Amino acid sequence: xxxxxxxxxxxxxxxxxxxxxxxxxxxxxxxxxxxxxxxxxxxxxxxxxxxxxxxxxxxxxxxxxxxxxxxxxxxxxxxxxxxxxxxxxxxxxxxxxxxxx
Numbered sequence: 001x002x003x004x005x006x007x008x009x010x011x012x013x014x015x016x017x018x019x020x021x022x023x024x025x026x027x028x029x030x031x032x033x034x035x036x037x038x039x040x041x042x043x044x045x046x047x048x049x050x051x052x053x054x055x056x057x058x059x060x061x062x063x064x065x066x067x068x069x070x071x072x073x074x075x076x077x078x079x080x081x082x083x084x085x086x087x088x089x090x091x092x093x094x095x096x097x098x099x100x101x
């Protein structure tokens with residue numbers, strides 16, 4: 001199959017001319033250049049490893065604090081009390097509502 005012959009039968013003037021024969025310079029005069037993918041990585045995969053491994057550092061820091069014997073949870077509860085932390089520690093207690101009776 002001759003692609004150039006097929007295009008010339010449909011009005012193409014030859015190499016260096018766009019496929020649009022009515023408007024002179026409108027359209028592509030050179031073919032689009034594409035690069036061939038030769039690696040086996042997926043589309044969008046970076047070829048280098050990410051150097052900032054924050055999750056690994058966070059995991060290591062939490063493992064270092066386990067079992068160090070510095071301060072246990074029971075000691076912190078005895079020191080600060082139960083109501084000094086947890087989920088409700090950030091709520092601010094307001095004034096009680098006045099009744100209508």
